[in-house]
Amino acid sequence: MDALLxxxxxxxxxxxxxxLVVQTHPISSALSLxxxxxxxxxxxxxxxxxxxxxxxxxxxxxAIMVLFVFVIMLLNAGTEHKGRRTWAKYAGAPLLLVLLGLxxxxxxxxxxxxxxxxxxxxxxxxxxxxxxxxxxxxLLPFExxxxxxLIAILGAIVLARKEID
Amino acid sequence: xxxxxxxxxxxxxxTLSAILFVLGIAGxxxxxxxxxxxxxxxxxxxxxxxxxxTFSYKLKQVDGHxxxxxxxxxxxxxxAVGLAIILTVFKNRQTLEIDELSxxxx
Numbered sequence: 001m002d003a004l005l006x007x008x009x010x011x012x013x014x015x016x017x018x019x020l021v022v023q024t025h026p027i028s029s030a031l032s033l034x035x036x037x038x039x040x041x042x043x044x045x046x047x048x049x050x051x052x053x054x055x056x057x058x059x060x061x062x063a064i065m066v067l068f069v070f071v072i073m074l075l076n077a078g079t080e081h082k083g084r085r086t087w088a089k090y091a092g093a094p095l096l097l098v099l100l101g102l103x104x105x106x107x108x109x110x111x112x113x114x115x116x117x118x119x120x121x122x123x124x125x126x127x128x129x130x131x132x133x134x135x136x137x138x139l140l141p142f143e144x145x146x147x148x149x150l151i152a153i154l155g156a157i158v159l160a161r162k163e164i165d
Numbered sequence: 166x167x168x169x170x171x172x173x174x175x176x177x178x179x180t181l182s183a184i185l186f187v188l189g190i191a192g193x194x195x196x197x198x199x200x201x202x203x204x205x206x207x208x209x210x211x212x213x214x215x216x217x218x219t220f221s222y223k224l225k226q227v228d229g230h231x232x233x234x235x236x237x238x239x240x241x242x243x244x245a246v247g248l249a250i251i252l253t254v255f256k257n258r259q260t261l262e263i264d265e266l267s268x269x270x271x
Contacts, residue, residue: 002171002172002173003169003170003171003172003173004169006173006177006178007169010177010181013181013185014181014184014185014188017184017185017188017189017208018188020188020192020201020204020205020208021188021191021192021195021196021205026198026200026201026204029192029200029201029204030204033204033207033208036185036208036211037211040211040214040215043178043181043215044215044218046173047178047218047219047221047222048222049218049221049230051230052214052218052230052233052234055234055237056214056237059237059241060207060211060237060240063241064207064240064241064244067244067245067248068200068203068204068244068248071200071248071251071252072200074252075200075251075252075255075261077198077200077261080196080197080198080201080261080262081197081262089195092191092194092195093191096187096190096191096194097187099187099190100183100184100187103180103183103187104180104183107176107179107180107183108176108180111174111175111176111179115174115175115223116170116171116172116173116174116175117172117173117174117175117178117219117222118172122221122222122225124225124226124227124230125221125227125230129227130227130230130231130234133227133228133231134231134234137228138231141235145235145238145239148238148239148242149238149241149242151242152241152242152243152245152246153245155245155246155249156245156246156248156249157249159246159249159250159252159253160249160252160253
């Protein structure tokens with residue numbers, strides 16, 4: 001059952017990821033990215049990350065993607081034109097496949113194949129355990145992120161208002 | 166069709182993460198719309214989050230979840246600032262094609 005669910009959601013994630021790269025209209029790419037994020041949230045749940053799965057849906061698939069779709073529609077972005085074919089077009093795909101192969105070989109060599117992921121075996125991903133770690137061990141980084149968010153808000157407002165000649 | 170194992174090997178999760186990361190790099194390299202390039206970066210961040218959570222399962226610790234939570238926070242801040250920059254660029258140049266936004270070159 002675990003393997004079946006993994007296969008289903010991994011297939012959704014990979015198909016939506018390919019669709020993100022292949023689609024020519026930005027709004028189609030954005031919808032594909034929402035699909036990837038939803039599938040990843042389900043995989044987080046299989047790995048025992050209850051809180052992080054909910055945060056993935058609310059923050060990523062909800063807030064960030066709404067921002068993207070909003071900007072795409074505000075700028076009325078259309079289908080992208082065919083550009084000239086640069087060296088990246090020819091050399092990029094084979095190099096990326098080589099990179100993927102190297103990573104896959106490294107992963108399968110260094111991890112014991114017997115160890116598997118069972119749903120329900122990892123119980124520290126609950127909001128209780130997560131919050132306890134976040135507000136004790138990681139209290140300082142958590143407070144620093146609030147400053148980061150504040151700076152980002154100010155920066156976004158200043159940038160979006162300014163007229164640059 | 167071979168029988169599926171009763172538990173999913175960790176390497177499957179990490180390989181899925183690698184596939185998504187490479188797809189993100191491909192989008193970053195091959196696409197010319199600046200918004201799509203930006204979405205490819207988000208895809209790469211998501212792939213890394215999956216790795217963090219897989220290793221968190223392997224080590225039986227919640228720290229990986231916290232790191233990926235921080236990645237989400239940084240991604241939110243990055244999206245807000247990045248999209249504001251894209252808005253400003255579009256207001257001044259009326260284009261989203263990265264090939265035409267090359268005034269820093271030469």
